[in-house]
Amino acid sequence: MAQGILRRYGEHLPITDRTPDLSLCEGSTPLIPLINLGRELSVELYAKFDGLNPTGSFKDRGMVLAVAKALEEGARSVVCASTGNTSASAAAYAARAGIPCFVVLPAGNVAMGKLAQAIAYGAKVVPIEDNFDVALDLARKGAEEMGMAIVNSVNPYRLMGQRSASWEICDELGDRPDWLVLPVGNAGNISAYREGFDYYSSLGRCSGLPRMVGVQASGSAPLALGREFPEPETVATAIRIGRPVNAEKAKKAVSDSGGTFLAVDDDEILKAQRLLAGRDGIFAEPASCAGVAGLMKLKEQGELPEGIRIVTVLTGNGLKDPDALLSRISPIEPVKAQWSVLEEIFRS
Numbered sequence: 001m002a003q004g005i006l007r008r009y010g011e012h013l014p015i016t017d018r019t020p021d022l023s024l025c026e027g028s029t030p031l032i033p034l035i036n037l038g039r040e041l042s043v044e045l046y047a048k049f050d051g052l053n054p055t056g057s058f059k060d061r062g063m064v065l066a067v068a069k070a071l072e073e074g075a076r077s078v079v080c081a082s083t084g085n086t087s088a089s090a091a092a093y094a095a096r097a098g099i100p101c102f103v104v105l106p107a108g109n110v111a112m113g114k115l116a117q118a119i120a121y122g123a124k125v126v127p128i129e130d131n132f133d134v135a136l137d138l139a140r141k142g143a144e145e146m147g148m149a150i151v152n153s154v155n156p157y158r159l160m161g162q163r164s165a166s167w168e169i170c171d172e173l174g175d176r177p178d179w180l181v182l183p184v185g186n187a188g189n190i191s192a193y194r195e196g197f198d199y200y201s202s203l204g205r206c207s208g209l210p211r212m213v214g215v216q217a218s219g220s221a222p223l224a225l226g227r228e229f230p231e232p233e234t235v236a237t238a239i240r241i242g243r244p245v246n247a248e249k250a251k252k253a254v255s256d257s258g259g260t261f262l263a264v265d266d267d268e269i270l271k272a273q274r275l276l277a278g279r280d281g282i283f284a285e286p287a288s289c290a291g292v293a294g295l296m297k298l299k300e301q302g303e304l305p306e307g308i309r310i311v312t313v314l315t316g317n318g319l320k321d322p323d324a325l326l327s328r329i330s331p332i333e334p335v336k337a338q339w340s341v342l343e344e345i346f347r348s
């Protein structure tokens, strides 16, 4: 039977006998060999496809624990700020737990699929006329003033639950990969991976940290470019964050692992999205493809060693944001429903 994070990895998580047994069967996502892309890059490449979680992103790994602990601690509602995926996940687990969920979003900058999810799961959606960073300040205020449980990555249980992804990778490969390449927004996930590898290493289940490569969108790259982004802008809305909450932890993860931060522009991200889908049959949302774009960039610059084992984390599902792709191609016009017309097309 499928089991969620709290059952599969409960012994490594802060679970008590009062923690509710919450689960949507999150986690246990496939580590898919990217056979074709890997060959092109001359590396052994895998995708940890976390877009196959129940709400379509890795956020479910931490959210299940955050909401379970909120229930255990007597919270009667949850609140979050979100670029989209956190709200979808919070709304789903709050629905499952039977408590209300409030989500504060930057108006106009949340992918349609994610917004639809939050509404479907019954969250109270509050778009604000400002960006994510301001939304987070307001959500924190809700937590302080009204005792709502805040389930953004400032909630320590989120990162604890997210460690499970690193454990799954090690359990499957028998060790850590040589490199871990992933998109960075608020920098919680890269920090969680670091903590997860450290912890597994302390149990003798992997050999230290992989080289961690955190990839940001060049219009929203405070860590990669070392300056402030008061008005972050990128097609990869899930990493459109100017002031990463976990910046310090993430910098440490990267430097301790001998890794690096990298910036890729929107064109490179969208090209990577098409390449990943077109070569290896996996459709991931734009933010998720920043890692692949980063690998392509390193390859072009001659900075990608051959033959190493790399895991790139595909953080979210492409179906969440079809508009990122469709709005950039010319419309596909219908043709006459005649065999002669089709025949010509099929032969071309």
Ligand SMILES: *Cc1c(COP(=O)(O)O)cnc(C)c1O
Pocket (backbone or CB within 6 Å): 057, 058, 059, 085, 086, 153, 183, 184, 185, 186, 187, 188, 189, 190, 238, 239, 285, 287, 288, 315, 316, 317
């Ligand atoms: C949240 C999210 C990210 C960024 O993760 P951080 O922990 O904020 O760095 C990347 N991709 C997707 C799809 C996300 O939902």
